Amino acid sequence: MRQKAYGLRQTLITLVLNIRDAVVSGGPLVILAVALIIGAYWWLKPNPPSQVKLATGPAQSAYASFGEQYRSTLAKNRIRVDLVGSEGSFDNLQLLREGKVDLAFVQGGTAELTEDDQESLTSLGALFVEPVWLFYRTDSAQRLTKRPHLNSLTQLAGWRINVGTAGSGVPNLFNQLLEANHLGLEKLRVTHLTETPATVEFLAGKIDALVLVSAPESPMVQMLLKTPGVQLMDFPQNEAYGRKFKFLSPVTLPRGIVDLAANLPPQNVHLLASTTSLLARDDTHPAIKQLFAQASQGIHSQAGWFNRARDFPNTRSSELAVAPEGVRAINEPAPLLQRYLPFWMANLVERMWLVLGVLLAFMLPLSRVVPPLYQFRVRSRVFKWYGQLRAIEHDMEQPNPDRASIQAELLALSRKVEKITVPLSYADELYALRSHIHWVLQKLEQQEHGVGAAHPNNAENTGHQANPHA
Template sequence: MQKIKFTLFSLRDLIIAFGPVTLMVLIVCGLGFWLVDPAPPRIIDISTGPENSAYERFAKLYAAELAKNQIQLRFKTSQGSQENLQRISDPDSEIEVGFVRSGSTDRADAAEKGLVSLGSLFYEPIWIFYRDKKELTTISQFRGRRINVGPDGTGVGRIFEQILSVNSMSADDVSFQHLDDTPATVAFLAGQLDVLVFSTASDAPLVQMLLQTPGVRLFDFVQAEAYTRRFPYLSQVTLPRGIVDIGLDLPARDYHLISPTATLVAHESLHPALTGLLLQAAAKIHSRADWLSKQGEFPSDRYTEIPVSGEAEKFYKNGAPVLQRYLTFWVANFIERMWVVIVALGALFLPLSKIIPPLYVWRIRSRIYRWYGQLRTVEQIIDNLSNSDKRATLEKQLNYLDEIEDKVNRISVPLSYAEELYGLRSHIQFVRTRVQSLLKSR
């Protein structure tokens, strides 16, 4: 314990000197933490699509990516785009994100419901499969046929009705069926349906199976450019010759397709940090080349009629936030949210760095210097002695000096201030010598 006293600095005085500053910093940090945006939640609810659909499969990939940053993605199946839009815009729903096919809404309606796009993810072409002895070249040739467009919630029926409208047709000119994709395919192959209309990714098993089924034809949108001019949410894509099977040369020629895109749609209340995290996952999952898109074409802020969120625009322009490239998501997010506090602390640091060291020195030296006042009092008393009580007064002051010296000997100061302490002790001895010389002269 004795060795602890002889240190280069006094921990106790250092703590007392820093105490008010530390308290101020804690108050500033607490106030800043209360004022800044709240931390992002650790759970995201997403609306996908039917079971075993491409939307559900991609949701599982997103869940795996988000789990790397301790974010849980809970997904709920649905009939498709229309139901997803309803869930996201419903204020009583916990769903904040969903997969939506472009063309399922319009810009004004999306803005009114507080919907924002995080970007398009991949092409979902309009696949029209039919049986006929001859190749059909126009949509009007499907007049009077039994056409399956999937359940109402998928949004395919809405898009196909728009296609019919520019061909001087309406839903009354065909017989719409609304079966799920798998039973519809079975009915089609059994001759109970004339036409199948899908809108799905190129790697969908049903699409790949139908492309290789003898007697089943794929409709070639030779007027694809005209459709994309009429409907901006559609893109013209090409199914290349031989892409299904190069050895068998399937298909035997290029096919023109029109395609909406799958879009990641969120409610505007989604935490901005989660927007960036979802887009980072999207970049890993959707940037690869496939049958219809090139490497790095997706995700993209194009091909969507829903306004792209500001956070998403920043991502497409600058990429992931700088801090998240080097730090974990939660650490980077904390720093990004607390930057105001960090700047404020930085502004306080310079003046405080000039105040605290002198304050610490003053606390140490004040232990020594306050005794000089006592010595000065003793000197004033002996300088103003009266002859009547001179000896008694001197003896009293001598005893007082002994008390001072005893208390000074108990003072603990860092070794770097020992010179002042020993100086005080020598000055006590100096005053004692004066008192003793006066006693002898008496």
């Protein structure tokens, strides 16, 4: 029983010493690896910020509605999206330029993009089309043109028309259409009210026509399409407009799409549509761009009045270059890791794997130093006593040595060596040291009697062998 307890104690001591030697030998390498990983993490910043700002648009607009959907979607990944209201697309572009928001909805033709925009902004894909809705009152058409329907912008001369605020981008876009028809703003009675006040004035008869550039999901558009006495202007030259302006596309509002039972509209309506993209500042965190681009897949991929399912989002219709994160999210399947891991973990691995690979290639050669260092530390427990043994042996060779003192030193050294614990693979060196100490003791005893001691490595010595496994 006592032998078992002693054996267990020795095993535990050996285990603790082995762990200590392994930690001391490999510790510097581990510390270096951890320091490099921390440095790479700090430099790459793989995890995105927890809060971003998205510029949307006026209250009750399609932009505001889509903004709420993005906020809800990204909240699942613990990203807080602060929605920044604005007057519209032009304001959104200005907010991006000034760095006051990270992302924004911007429609094509809002403003002329500069070289700085090309460098500092990037697109995450085209999301949807926003037709140019020109609503006019039937009674105004009868009064001003002596005809019930309009089919050309040239017929608007002298009309009271609201083209939206400057921040919406609509005035700039609509002015380009008027100039293409050789019709200047001075020939119109233009107002710049926001959507809601302008609609109130329009329905009250104080405005003859109302221009909106918005997605069909806009509540204001939905309401005006069903309002009696209000008509939607048809652009029979929409194909020509699409060829003339690169930011416009010809689209058709199908007959009955608004209300099949009421057959609204009663015939196909030719319209012009601007494509709206989700723009981001170039310095926005790549993971944020990826999350927004992935969210757009679920928000904008459904079939609509002007597109089939999965026509949007796409990378074909954007005025700016599409970011790599947008290209991958739109044109490629979801990354493998994101299918099985939380986003933050998958993103961390995706952005750190290259660094980890380089680190592994760098650390492998250094790791070869660890085994020799471990071996040196274990063997040094044994070899450090040879210096003391050599000194004792040197004292023995002096004239008239103090043999009693030397014997006491040898016995003390023997007791210390007996307490040394080494792994079994190094036991032969420990037993060799013990054998050498015993040999020196024998030499000391035989020196007193004038007899030479046999070396412990001699097979014919007194029976004490240097190698315990022999």
